[in-house]
Amino acid sequence: xxxxxxxxxxxxxxxxxxxxxxxxxxxxxxxxxxxxxxxxxxxxxxxxxxxxxxxxxxxxxxxxxxxxxxxxxxxxxx
Numbered sequence: 780x781x782x783x784x785x786x787x788x789x790x791x792x793x794x795x796x797x798x799x800x801x802x803x804x805x806x807x808x809x810x811x812x813x814x815x816x817x818x819x820x821x822x823x824x825x826x827x828x829x830x831x832x833x834x835x836x837x838x839x840x841x842x843x844x845x846x847x848x849x850x851x852x853x854x855x856x857x
Contacts, residue, residue, distance in 0.1 A: 781846055786840060792848070799856035803850055807837050816841050818848055 783805065791808045795812040798804065803818040812828030816835065821841050826834060841848065 783851055785845055803852045
């Protein structure tokens with residue numbers, strides 16, 4: 780499971796190798812909460828457990844790190 784490193788905060792950002800069949804996206808996990816964001820453009824795909832305010836913070840983190848996320852995606856998925 781490719782993980783995006785050096786992201787601030789309590790979140791783990793990753794995707795699964797089999798996800799390469801879908802458009803670029805990122806899974807975000809903290810404790811028992813998980814969400815998925817499409818990366819280009821950045822928009823929420825699904826949410827399980829995050830409050831709206833936290834989703835806004837996560838979206839901002841993804842926007843700030845969009846290039847690193849896409850580089851990791853391309854390195855793994857082509």
